[in-house]
Amino acid sequence: MSSNKYLPAIISGFGAAVLSTIPFLNIFNCCLIIPGAAILALYLYQKTILNGYPISLSNALGFGLLTGIIAAIFASAFDILITYIAHTNDLVQGLPQSEDFLRQFNLGKIMDDSIKLIEEMASDIEANGFSPLYIVMITISNLIIYSIFGTLGGLLGMAILNKRRRGQF
Amino acid sequence: MIRQGLNISSFRGTYAIEKQNYFIRYLLFFSLLFWCAGFFLPAFSLEFTGISFIHFAVKSIYSTVCNQSNTATFSVNDHLLFVCARCTGLYLGAFTAAVFSFFIKNKVDLSLKPLIIFSLPMLIDALSVRLNIYDYSKIVAFITGILCGSIIFIYILEVLENSLTSIYKKRI
Incomplete structure (x- = not known):
């Protein structure tokens, strides 16, 4: 299995982490950033790897979850870094x-x-600029919440992209 | 005799699919109930919710998915909820749709039009506020959030039920 398969999820997850960390951008529709990233990851996956074929449930769940986990890791890292710098x-x-x-x-x-x-x-x-309890708390809560929202985004992405493919407008 | 046997197995199959769909609906309903109860926590007395650290931890959990801006959040008994008005609308919209989903007997198969129609007001409102076309209104954000949340829930339910049904049919 090619590692390129996971590239869409990695890119989207990273993008979502950046959007949810930057002070001005994270005000913009907070809870839709992670599901949006999962939809984007699935879109890129369908375009590049599946060559337009429909997305399966396992792919939707897997990509959503992976996007959420990657976003959580990067968002936690950015948060810890910004806290360390800004105190x-x-x-x-x-x-x-x-x-x-x-x-x-x-x-x-x-x-x-x-x-x-x-x-x-x-x-x-x-x-x-550092607190072990804070790091544990922020990482665990990001991992749990982003994984759930990423998975939900994956399901929504599957519904949208498969309908779009069938021309079901 | 063979036909009768097929009828019985197809009846069992339909029953199993129905049972599976109800399980999904109950699962989503209780998950949303739990999630909505979480951000309504400040509405209850702290004596009721218990340890203040739990209050603090729950607030920080919701902060990962919401800006929790004081000016954009509803308050109950002078206590701000843990999510903004738009997010409150989104989650309560999804919860309302989860309640109504128990009354839908037929298979849901929607086109993309309802998703666009129901989501557009929220996107237009969010953009208009950001571009300073008009001032932020909690009520507008809440109502547009309800519309978007309810339609998102229906699509998620549809994709879960239809996919699991087709997986089940393939197996038998």
């Missing part, structure tokens, strides 16, 4: 508001401990 991120900037919100509720020791944990994470980022 701040959305989490640090939004911490005072989150704290004010959480302190409205008197939940005792558990809440105090969890606020302390978040504060430690934020102070690590401000001091070193």
